[in-house]
Amino acid sequence: xxxxxxxxxxxxxxxxxxxxxxxxxxxxxxxxxxxxxxxxxxxxxxxxxxxxxxxxxxxxxxxxxxxxxxxxxxxxxxx
Amino acid sequence: xxxxxxxxxxxxxxxxxxxxxxxxxxxxxxxxxxxxxxxxxxxxxxxxxxxxxxxxxxxxxxxxxxxxxxxxxxxxxxxxxxxxxxxxxxxxxxxxxxxxxxxxxxxxxxxxxxxxxxxxxxxxxxxxxxxxxxxxxxxxxxxxxxxxxxxxxxxxxxxxxxxxxxxxxxxxxxxxxxxxxxxxxxxxxxxxxxxxxxxxxxxxxxxxxxxxxxxxxxxxxxxxxx
Amino acid sequence: xxxxxxxxxxxxxxxxxxxxxxxxxxxxxxxxxxxxxxxxxxxxxxxxxxxxxxxxxxxxxxxxxxxxxxxxxxxxxxxxxxxxxxxxxxxxxxxxxxxxxxxxxxxxxxxxxxxxxxxx
Numbered sequence: 001x002x003x004x005x006x007x008x009x010x011x012x013x014x015x016x017x018x019x020x021x022x023x024x025x026x027x028x029x030x031x032x033x034x035x036x037x038x039x040x041x042x043x044x045x046x047x048x049x050x051x052x053x054x055x056x057x058x059x060x061x062x063x064x065x066x067x068x069x070x071x072x073x074x075x076x077x078x079x
Numbered sequence: 080x081x082x083x084x085x086x087x088x089x090x091x092x093x094x095x096x097x098x099x100x101x102x103x104x105x106x107x108x109x110x111x112x113x114x115x116x117x118x119x120x121x122x123x124x125x126x127x128x129x130x131x132x133x134x135x136x137x138x139x140x141x142x143x144x145x146x147x148x149x150x151x152x153x154x155x156x157x158x159x160x161x162x163x164x165x166x167x168x169x170x171x172x173x174x175x176x177x178x179x180x181x182x183x184x185x186x187x188x189x190x191x192x193x194x195x196x197x198x199x200x201x202x203x204x205x206x207x208x209x210x211x212x213x214x215x216x217x218x219x220x221x222x223x224x225x226x227x228x229x230x231x232x233x234x235x236x237x238x239x240x241x242x243x244x245x246x247x248x249x250x251x252x253x254x255x256x257x258x259x260x261x262x263x264x265x266x267x268x269x270x271x272x273x274x275x276x277x278x279x280x281x282x283x284x285x286x287x288x289x290x291x292x293x294x295x296x297x298x299x300x301x302x303x304x305x
Numbered sequence: 306x307x308x309x310x311x312x313x314x315x316x317x318x319x320x321x322x323x324x325x326x327x328x329x330x331x332x333x334x335x336x337x338x339x340x341x342x343x344x345x346x347x348x349x350x351x352x353x354x355x356x357x358x359x360x361x362x363x364x365x366x367x368x369x370x371x372x373x374x375x376x377x378x379x380x381x382x383x384x385x386x387x388x389x390x391x392x393x394x395x396x397x398x399x400x401x402x403x404x405x406x407x408x409x410x411x412x413x414x415x416x417x418x419x420x421x422x423x424x425x
Contacts, residue, residue, distance in 0.1 A: 025337055149392060
C-alpha cells in the first residue's frame with residue numbers, strides 16, 4: 001500500500017516538473033491535467049470521495065479544456 | 080540570476096514549512112467540531128452525507144459566498160471577451176460522421192448522469208458542484224462534436240438566474256419562518272430516503288443548475304469568435 | 306525510513322507541488338505558463354488541506370444503511386472547505402485566461418518582459 005502511494009506521489013511530482021520544462025504549451029497543459037488526475041486518486045485514498053469527484057471533473061477535464069481553447073486563440077510555443 | 084534568487088527564496092520557504100510540518104503528525108484527530116458534526120449530523124439535519132450537511136446546512140452562508148464569486152468570474156469573463164471583437168475568423172471544418180453521431184448519442188446520457196449526481200447529493204458522494212461540472216462537460220462534448228450548434232443565450236441565462244434566485248429565496252423563507260437565514264424549516268423525514276433532509280436537496284438542485292449553466296456559458300464565451 | 310515515509314508521504318507530495326508551482330510563477334516568462342503554475346499551486350494547497358484532516362484507520366464521512374464504520378470517521382470540515390476552493394480555483398483560472406487573451410490581442414506577444422518594456 002505504501003509503495004503504491006509513493007509511486008503515485010512520485011509520478012505527480014514528475015508531472016509537475018514536466019509542466020515546468022516543456023516548451024510546447026499544449027504539452028504543459030496536459031502535464032498539469034495529469035497532476036490533477038493523480039491528485040484526484042490521492043484524494044480518494046485519503047477517504048474523501050466528494051472532493052475526488054470534484055477534482056476529477058473540474059481539474060482534469062474543464063481546466064484543460066479552457067486552457068486549450070485559450071492557447072488556440074494566442075500563441076502555441078513559448079518564446 | 081533570477082533563477083538563483085528564486086531557488087534561494089524557495090529554500091527559505093521550504094525550511095519554514097518543514098519546521099511547522101514537524102508539529103502536525105499525520106493522522107491524529109484534531110478538531111472537536113468535526114466530532115460534533117459526525118455524531119449529531121444525521122439527527123440535526125437528516126442528511127446521511129456529512130460533507131453535504133456541512134456545506135449546505137452548517138456552513139451554508141459560505142456556499143452562498145462561493146456561488147457569488149463564481150457568478151462574478153463568469154460575468155467578468157463575458158465582459159472582457161465581448162468588447163474585443165478583434166478575433167480573426169477561422170474556417171471550422173465539420174466533424175466526421177462517427178464523431179457527430181457519437182456526440183449526439185452521448186449528450187443526453189451525460190445530462191442524466193449529472194442530474195442523478197446532484198439530486199442524490201445528500202445520500203451518496205456527490206452534490207451540486209460535481210453534478211454541475213459533469214453537465215458542463217456534456218456541453219463541452221457537444222461543442223467539440225457538433226460544431227454548428229450552440230446553446231441559446233436566453234435559456235442559459237434563465238437557468239443561471241433561477242438557480243441563484245431559488246437559493247436566496249430558500250434562505251429568506253428560513254428567515255421568515257424561523258428567525259435565521261438559511262434555517263432548515265422543511266420536515267426532516269426518515270434518513271436514507273430521497274425526500275429527506277429538509278431544504279438540502281432543493282438547494283443542491285438549484286446549485287447544480289446554476290454551476291452547470293455557468294461553466295457551459297464560460298466555455299461558450301471562450302469559443303465564440305467575436 | 307519506512308516509518309518516516311509512511312507518516313509523511315502525503316505532506317511531501319503536497320509540499321513539493323506548492324514549491325514547484327511557486328517556482329513556475331517566479332521564474333517563467335510566458336503568461337500562460339505562469340497561469341499553469343497558479344493551477345498547480347492551487348492543487349498542492351488543496352491536497353495539503355485534505356491530508357491534514359485524515360484520521361488513521363478512518364472511513365469516509367457517509368453513513369450507510371448497514372451501519373458499519375460509524376466510530377472513526379475522517380474529519381468532514383476540511384473536505385467542505387476544499388470543495389469550495391476547487392470551484393473558486395477554476396473560476397480564477399478562467400478569468401485569468403480571458404485577461405491573457407485580451408493582452409495578446411492588444412500587445413501582440415505574451416512575453417512578460419517585452420510587455421513590461423513596451424508599456425512606457
